[in-house]
Amino acid sequence: MIKLTHAEENYLKAIYKLSDAGKKGVSTNDISAEMKTKPASVSDMLRKLGEKEVIEYRKYYGVHITQEGKILALRTLRKQRLWEVFLVDKLRFSWDEVAEVADELVHVQSPILIQRLDEYLGFPKFDPHGDPIPDEHGDVRSRPRLPLTEIELNGTGQIVAVNDKSAAFLRYLDKVGAYIGARIKVLEKVEFDGSVEILVDNKKTIFMSKDVAVNILVML
Amino acid sequence: MIKLTHAEENYLKAIYKLSDAGKKGVSTNDISAEMKTKPASVSDMLRKLGEKEVIEYRKYYGVHITQEGKILALRTLRKQRLWEVFLVDKLRFSWDEVAEVADELVHVQSPILIQRLDEYLGFPKFDPHGDPIPDEHGDVRSRPRLPLTEIELNGTGQIVAVNDKSAAFLRYLDKVGAYIGARIKVLEKVEFDGSVEILVDNKKTIFMSKDVAVNILVML
DNA sequence: TTAACGATTTAGTCAAGGCTAAAAATATAA
DNA sequence: TTATATTTTTAGCCTTGACTAAATCGTTAA
DSSP: OOOOOHHHHHHHHHHHHHOSSOSSOBOHHHHHHHHTSOHHHHHHHHHHHHHTTSEEEOTTSOEEEOHHHHHHHHHHHHHHHHHHHIIIIITOOOTTTHHHHHHHHTTOOOHHHHHHHHHHTTOOSBOTTSOBOOOTTOOOOOOOOEEGGGSOTTOEEEEEEESOOOHHHHHHHHHHTOOTTOEEEEEEEOTTTOOEEEEETTTEEEEEOHHHHTTEEEEO | OOOOOHHHHHHHHHHHHHOSSOSSOBOHHHHHHHHTSOHHHHHHHHHHHHHTTSEEEOTTSOEEEOHHHHHHHHHHHHHHHHHHHIIIIITOOOTTTHHHHHHHHTTOOOHHHHHHHHHHTTOOSBOTTSOBOOOTTOOOOOOOOEEGGGSOTTOEEEEEEESOOOHHHHHHHHHHTOOTTOEEEEEEEOTTTOOEEEEETTTEEEEEOHHHHTTEEEEO
């Protein structure tokens, strides 16, 4: 059984999140930025994770996560996202407040705790940011989703997730009235700067820059 | 503002719990036993806690907790006991399962989390073992209570807490049917070995050794 | 094809928190 | 009072996970 320290668990989660496309390895610098540590510290950690065989590490060429590593990363994400649901649904946290606290809660070691929490929350499938919660086997039921910028003019859909989970971004969305589950229609697309105007729930129009729109994910 | 590491927080909690009577200082060996670390490690930690002025440390003479330290220790106990209530009341943990998990949860740093948790749990005053939960100011509303061995023959009362929180002891109590809140009457006291026979809720009699009885606390 | 730049790794340091072994202080018994 | 036993502390070492500075690798531009 592979045991990870808290720091290793954090790094592995970051690597998993960064290995989206999956082709090229994840770079040391990217991990450094994501983890807010120095590249030198990352190199050291990659060596350790490589020894534990949760990643494949070729010096100077970035890393790939292994099957074993993926299972562990998904387990971590499951814990984290369940705690986020708990904080929002039960303790009335707003979705921009949950990240730090969930980052700490995720390290509590107790399989039974997570199982009971899942049950207590009613087996949620998505967290407050719309990200899917892996089940106990690591299976993820993901929804097809597109950045808002990709929706065609007059196209409709439903906001299902966000890319950027920073408190600043989420508070901005709260302020303008965009939220997970909102039904939207694209009223205008400005070719020049990529900004869009959308109608939310058939009653409110929001104008947003491209920078905002690419971070909003929509299901058709 | 005094900041404590996780280890320091654990030690301070242990010292607080051990400084019951308060007269003599708490010994290095006692702390070592409670924390399951070596005395040498304790000495080192006491030096650190002394520097942070949460304890008064005179080499070779044990330690006393300071006013500042007491506040921090009570804050820790508040967190720990609230989490224990959560685990038992909401996640259906049994009272012998909560200790380890709560020990980890207690280190999550978020005042708002604890405040919300308290509210969510309905501002409980006692944890699943009957220990009082300090309020946000560190005030403890304690109940007068006596070991079951001190109750006179034919005396009655109510079980309100336990001294021993080991899983083995708590499971034993579950098995024989003793629980927090049970109304009891002392039917017999054996002078020879200190064992007692009690009537629980006017329907079940339990015979228990002195070792068990001293760990059961009763309110008259 | 080589020079230079950026990315990455290595080497050495630090703090936290544990350990063992040995020294020192206190407590106890002769 | 002195010798022994117990408790506590010191000294030195280990691991984890961070850091800085310096060296090295890979890539790109001349």
